Amino acid sequence: SPSRARGTSSQLIEKYKRYVSGSQAFKYFPMIVGKALNARIWDTDGREYIDFLSSAATYNVGHSNREVLEAVKTQLDKFIHYCLYLYHEPVVELAELLAGITPGSFEKKVAFGLSGGDANDAALKAALVYTRRRVIVSFDYSYHGTTALDIAVSGSFSPELRGLMPFRDVYFAEYPDTYRCIGGVEDPEECGELYLSRFEELLKKIGGSNVAAIILEPVQGDGGVLIPPANFIKGVRKMASEHGIVLIDDEVQTGMGRTGRLFAIEHYSVEPDLMVLGKALGGGMPVSAVVGRSDIMDSAPPQSFFATSAAHAASVAAAIAVVKYVTRNNLHERAREMGEYALKRLNELKEKYEVVGDVRGLGLMIGVDIVVDKKSKRPDRAKALKIIWRAWEKGLVMMTYGKYGNVLRIAPPLTIPREDLDKGIDIIEESVKDVLEGKVPDEVVDKMTAWK
């Protein structure tokens, strides 16, 4: 039942709050993970959930994927890791694999990190050193990680926090939003042109020759699943080339098949100079990578992207298994098929409920925009939070994101069985109904967002 007692859980959660820093808090539900397999999670009380979050697009190959586990175990039986003072085999195999599957016919090199954020940091450093320029252009509501440089270039952090970071040479461009397009423009192509012309104006104002890098999410994830029109991305690529600016494609959330292509940038037939991978790359093990033009990747001096645990042998072994699993099983194709099916079902909800304002997605990266009413498109964050709380009570883990905090994020493992996908969508519908019928109290909104 929804109100089931969680005695031991609540004691552990109290301790968590006492000892773990609030700066790492991001907890919506008082739930302790006990076990996870494919698209399901069990809490330590044995309750089962479907996972529509998959730690925000990390478990593309499913939780506890056998091939990933075996690869890690095999590596651990040989040695845990030896830092890059010495060569080891897995790092070479993964670098070669990544150079082979990423777009771009140029000569590539790869650098490894531990998180999406540290790899973005490395890519930005590479661009600064390579171009000998100071300015970085990013986008409103972007998310690139939490190193000081990442925070400085992430539009989703508050201007106050960004202002405290040592790197200030950042400009934020508007990211195309075709649902709430500037000027109320409805046609996606026209909307893309409009944003592109504003981007061009901004670049002119800064002076293109001052810009080291443009850092771009090919689909904005944490911003609320915003899918830019192709003409916008193509235009940005063209301007970057004209001004000798390094185009960094942040595929931390979109990579490894999530959007129905191996990498989301392929939807636009655009080649970035540097691509950043993380999350799903390691199938849950910590590993990230920057893959890109050799001349840029080699411009920074030795050790400037170094970390003792970078290219960790066990994580790299996991990543090799992930790359092989995704490509051998055409998991990106499955993401596309399942995504189309989910969009069809969710669009039926949009027809039925006034609060479901927009349903958008690419592959299994889907957002459901909860609004006060369809006409005003006014975001309804409180209602979205109540829906995910109710869904959690009914056995579905899902979160809200977005620049207004009102978007239900659907990003299950790409291996999710159709029955689980259906069951999860059924739970969403039941939860929407319950919220509309006033069955979910207002207090849950504070419960989910009071981190401390």
Ligand code: PMP
């Ligand atoms: N870039 C993007 C696009 C992301 O979505 C995220 C994580 N949400 C990151 C970078 C940061 O990755 P990590 O949390 O592994 O540092």
